[in-house]
Amino acid sequence: MHRATLCRTVLFELAVMVELRVYQDATDRAQVIALWEEVFGYSADHNAPSLVIDQKLRAGDALFFVCCESDRVVGTIMSGYDGHRGWLYSLAVHPLARKQGYGERLVRHAESELAARGCLKVNLQILESNKAVATFYERLGYCVEPRVSMGRRLPGSGDDTPGAESHPQRMSNLPPSI
Numbered sequence: 001m002h003r004a005t006l007c008r009t010v011l012f013e014l015a016v017m018v019e020l021r022v023y024q025d026a027t028d029r030a031q032v033i034a035l036w037e038e039v040f041g042y043s044a045d046h047n048a049p050s051l052v053i054d055q056k057l058r059a060g061d062a063l064f065f066v067c068c069e070s071d072r073v074v075g076t077i078m079s080g081y082d083g084h085r086g087w088l089y090s091l092a093v094h095p096l097a098r099k100q101g102y103g104e105r106l107v108r109h110a111e112s113e114l115a116a117r118g119c120l121k122v123n124l125q126i127l128e129s130n131k132a133v134a135t136f137y138e139r140l141g142y143c144v145e146p147r148v149s150m151g152r153r154l155p156g157s158g159d160d161t162p163g164a165e166s167h168p169q170r171m172s173n174l175p176p177s178i
Helices: 003-015 025-039 049-059 102-116 131-139
Strands: 018-022 064-069 072-081 086-093 122-124
Touching: 018 102, 025 049, 025 072, 025 086, 049 064, 049 072, 064 102, 072 102, 086 102, 102 122
Parallel strands: 086 122
Antiparallel strands: 018 064, 064 072, 072 086
């Protein structure tokens, strides 16, 4: 690379201010919603970005973080801790800001905040078909564990998408104590 080009590149990179901080609703909401709509594209009502943000803010745990270039939100991560295990959710990096280490920085920041609260282990869930994300997390030290993820929409969740209702199938092979 030509020296003048290299100098301009370094100066440009130094000029971009990158900040990891706790989500601030007044300044971040519109940008986070737009980012999540672009990155996740969820169609289920219970995953509507505005609803997810409102629910996280009600938790009041300050475990929702944004990564900003200057004043532009380029990444997010939410985490949670129930006193036993920590969880990572909603890691998103804008497509034009990927491959710059923002995803890893967000994960490590969330892990650090969880550890400061006494968390010893972090879990996360990804779609089985999302091999690129699995590779990303494996590079950060995460591994697939022999677990089955189960879920159920609770009555009143407002989700009318097909298949949102719980399956009526009984799990007769479970011990009666469960």
